[in-house]
Amino acid sequence: MNTENTTDIFELKLSEEGVRSIKKFSRLAEIVVFIGALNSLAMFITAISRIFQGPYNYSDIDLIQDVYFNFSPYFNLIFGILLLMQLFYYWQIKKIFAESIANRDEIAFNRSFSALVKNAIWGAVGLAFSLLFTIFDAVVYFRYYY
Numbered sequence: 001m002n003t004e005n006t007t008d009i010f011e012l013k014l015s016e017e018g019v020r021s022i023k024k025f026s027r028l029a030e031i032v033v034f035i036g037a038l039n040s041l042a043m044f045i046t047a048i049s050r051i052f053q054g055p056y057n058y059s060d061i062d063l064i065q066d067v068y069f070n071f072s073p074y075f076n077l078i079f080g081i082l083l084l085m086q087l088f089y090y091w092q093i094k095k096i097f098a099e100s101i102a103n104r105d106e107i108a109f110n111r112s113f114s115a116l117v118k119n120a121i122w123g124a125v126g127l128a129f130s131l132l133f134t135i136f137d138a139v140v141y142f143r144y145y146y
């Protein structure tokens with residue numbers, strides 16, 4: 001067992017139920033990462049194909065709608081990258097959990113919380129970015145179609 005400078009808030013004992021739950025999480029994480037990667041790939045293919053088509057010419061609409069329609073492929077591209085970053089750290093959590101249990105390494109187990117924080121940060125950035133685009137989407141909808 002590794003030792004490092006620690007602050008003992010409480011002593012954590014991992015029960016068999018905890019080990020089973022982490023193993024279930026690991027299997028679920030593989031599915032989540034696979035589906036997320038497919039989602040990102042679809043976003044990239046769609047965004048890149050629309051970007052290479054060039055900007056649309058919406059001569060019959062105003063500037064806000066024009067920006068909206070021409071910005072959406074870039075949104076998909078950026079959001080796909082943010083999703084991949086989040087999935088990377090989600091995978092790291094799974095990997096570190098599994099290794100720490102297999103090696104009975106409490107230091108590695110504690111290191112998994114760093115990956116958890118990074119996953120949450122990328123998730124928050126992705127959600128904030130999505131919120132901005134959703135607000136823009138709502139403005140366009142209510143202004144022109146409602």
